[in-house]
Amino acid sequence: MTKLNAENYISNKLKKNQIPFCIGRIFSFTNKKQTTDFVIPNIIKKAKTAKEIVHFDNVNNFRDFLSTYDICKAIELLFIKKSTGIFNIGSGKPVLISDIIKIAFKKYGKKYHINSKGDGNSLIANNNKIRGLKWKPSKNIKSIIEELI
Numbered sequence: 194m195t196k197l198n199a200e201n202y203i204s205n206k207l208k209k210n211q212i213p214f215c216i217g218r219i220f221s222f223t224n225k226k227q228t229t230d231f232v233i234p235n236i237i238k239k240a241k242t243a244k245e246i247v248h249f250d251n252v253n254n255f256r257d258f259l260s261t262y263d264i265c266k267a268i269e270l271l272f273i274k275k276s277t278g279i280f281n282i283g284s285g286k287p288v289l290i291s292d293i294i295k296i297a298f299k300k301y302g303k304k305y306h307i308n309s310k311g312d313g314n315s316l317i318a319n320n321n322k323i324r325g326l327k328w329k330p331s332k333n334i335k336s337i338i339e340e341l342i
Contacts (some may be wrong), residue, residue, distance in 0.1 A: 200279065213277045217268055220283030220318045224261040225341060233258070233293060237341055240297040246304040249294055253313030255287035260337050263330040270328050283318025284330045296338050 200216055207214045223233040239247050259282070267282045291307050298305045332340075 204279075213275075215271050215276050216279045217271060218279065218281045218283075218318070219264055220257040220259065220281065220316070222259045222261055222264055223337060223341065232256070232290065233338065233341065236290075236293055237297050237338070240294075240301045240303050240305075241342075243298075243301070243303040243305075246306055247298070248306045248308065249291070250308045250310075252290040252294060252307055253309060254290050255313065255315040255317060256290065257283040257286065257317045258288050258334055258337060259284055259330055260332045260340070263332060266331070267323060267328050270326055271323070274326055276326065278322070280323045281318040281320050282323060283320050284333075285318050285320040285324075286333070287315060287317045288334045289313075293334070293338065296335065297342065300338075300342050 196218075200218075203214060203216065206212075221232070223231060227234045229235045229238050263284075264282055267280075270276075271280060291309075294305055294307060
């Protein structure tokens with residue numbers, strides 16, 4: 194809600210004064226320096242340190258992950274092109290959290306159990322506008338996870 198309020202404030206103030214602006218809506222991301230407060234580093238840590246089977250609940254959710262490298266490239270492109278308006282910066286590809294678990298635990302040869310009960314949700318970028326500027330992510334979720342492991 195805070196982000197939306199900030200966007201609306203900027204849009205209203207700057208449009209009213211005819212000042213060009215560019216807002217990048219950055220979706221989920223990961224990198225090596227993230228703490229285990231974030232989803233992917235948390236899963237990798239659990240996979241790496243597991244001594245017995247690890248149980249997961251509430252992982253039927255789809256997210257849109259990017260590497261920080263791709264985010265930086267998107268922002269750089271928006272700057273170079275002097276883009277205006279609001280742009281979703283995301284891969285546009287749904288990644289199931291349980292699939293991240295499967296990849297990480299397979300890599301470390303550890304056991305896990307996913308409780309598939311419950312409804313999932315989805316937060317995926319419609320990145321058509323930034324793709325129109327010839328931007329696309331250079332890394333997919335498997336290559337991003339491989340870099341982190």
